[in-house]
Amino acid sequence: MQAAQSTYLSLSHSDDWLACAVAQYPVGIDLEIRDLHNSARLGDPLLLASIACTPTETAQMQALQSKGAQQRYFMRLWSMKEAYFKCLGTGVNFSAIRSIECRPEELASQGLVLARARSLQGALVDGRVAALSVCVRNSEIALDGCPLVNGMAVTWRKEDSCHLVSLVD
Numbered sequence: 001m002q003a004a005q006s007t008y009l010s011l012s013h014s015d016d017w018l019a020c021a022v023a024q025y026p027v028g029i030d031l032e033i034r035d036l037h038n039s040a041r042l043g044d045p046l047l048l049a050s051i052a053c054t055p056t057e058t059a060q061m062q063a064l065q066s067k068g069a070q071q072r073y074f075m076r077l078w079s080m081k082e083a084y085f086k087c088l089g090t091g092v093n094f095s096a097i098r099s100i101e102c103r104p105e106e107l108a109s110q111g112l113v114l115a116r117a118r119s120l121q122g123a124l125v126d127g128r129v130a131a132l133s134v135c136v137r138n139s140e141i142a143l144d145g146c147p148l149v150n151g152m153a154v155t156w157r158k159e160d161s162c163h164l165v166s167l168v169d
Helices: 045-052 055-062 067-088
Strands: 008-014 017-023 027-034 100-104 112-124 129-136 154-166
Touching: 008 067, 017 027, 017 129, 027 067, 045 055, 045 067, 055 067, 055 100, 067 100, 067 112, 067 129, 067 154
Parallel strands: 008 027
Antiparallel strands: 008 017, 027 129, 100 154, 112 129, 112 154
């Protein structure tokens, strides 16, 4: 009973994939799988950014040369923010999401740090792309030691660690 009371679980699924995070502290996980070749289903990444990203994040996305790169960048940001809200146990708060910015760790001191996130980007063997993020509220917890158990063919290409920072005092 004591172990159950001190164990936190977060689940996410996308298409036929499932991600799970288990920890002794509140944790959130999000998984996004997208076929970037099916642009009819994806929508405009800049329109999505206007709903979920800060002005700085939107400008960074606009600076990317291709729509595919913009989609991957948006997936990464969305995944970290959704993992944050799962860590809180609230579900996505659309009235607050645009005031939460994903920043590299070296820039996090320029705001109120809400959480820490680790994000992985990869490619599946069928050509789809993946974004997987894990988030904890205590920014002192190291996420580098989180094991990644991978039961299917995916190549993880990029990894980032960020702090989620509130732009509102």
